[in-house]
Amino acid sequence: MAATADRRFKIFAAADGFGQPLKDAVVAHLRAHPSVAGVVDLGVDKYYAAAAAVARSVASSSASDPALEARGVVVCGTGAGVAIFANKYPGVYATHCAAPADAVNTRSINACNVLALSGMATPPDAAAAIADAWLATPFRAPCPASGDAPWPEDIQLFFDSAPAEMAAIPEGSDSACAICCLRKGMEFEPVGIIPGGEMRIVRESPTSAYVRFKAGSVEPAHHHKFGHDLVVIRGKKKVWNLTKKETYDLVDGDFLFTPAGDVHRVKYLEDTEFFIRWDGHWDIFLDEDLDAARNAIDAELGAATCK
DSSP: OOOOTTOOEEEEEEEOTTTHHHHHHHHHHHHTOTTEEEEEEEEEOOHHHHHHHHHHHHHHHHHHOTTSEEEEEEEESSSHHHHHHHTTSTTOOEEEOSSHHHHHHHHHHHOOOEEEEETTTOOHHHHHHHHHHHHHOOTTOOOGGGTTSOOOHHHHHHHHHHHHHHHHHHHHOOOOOHHHHHHTTOOOEEOTTSTTEEEEEEETTTEEEEEEEOTTOEEEEEEOSSOEEEEEEESEEEEEETTTTEEEEEETTOEEEEOTTOOEEEEESSOEEEEEEESSSOOOEESSOHHHHHHHHHHHHHHHHHO
16 A cells, blocks of 8 residues: 655654564564654553654644654554554554454544554564555545445534534543542631741641742742652742752642752742642741842842843
């Protein structure tokens, strides 16, 4: 089956240890394929990490390089695990295919852009045939599921709207993380010692809290008797660990652990909300006043701007 002449592909590939030999064979086959402009071999990792690397690359390349159609190939022992984790990424449609007919069907019906293969069950020559069929088949093409005939009009109408509706599912989902659900309707109490901050203790010992600060707020250098973990829900903050002489720029989804006793100072660059957890009861010991903190931060940020 010949690929459509005007379609060119950039393919990302990765595998786990069970899938590496088949991945290497498929990569070599694809590099010789006339419709493939390039193959990026992302190597070997745990099956979920390999799948994530390919899925991220396909999702980002699809938006940044419209001249090439980004595709991915992922291989593990069964082909199932890599498909599961590749499909966690929006805009990625991964399918395990055991035969060329599977590849034709999933391209026609699902617009599959990541091919998952079984390193234990699929020999290299069969995998090459599957990959060729996958590259050759456009979305909504005749396929075994349609009796190898054009899809009827009602199915064609379904295909007209399906891609946009598929892409919108993560945005329109009613699901949310547990922390975000917890935050709904929450009443906050001011952090009296630090202007601009509010918090709500969610649980005591081990203690957790949801905290928010206004843009421009500053936490003077301070320390706690406990170590604490935090994850930024939204916003942007800069943390100076003065004990370790390290600086961290934190944005949505970033995590930071600060050990007990470490003196740290914080500047909130945007309105910021974060979830924090520690062992024991809340305490805070200031190591400088607010004016000293602001002066130190302004001096450092000003010096960085002048560099």
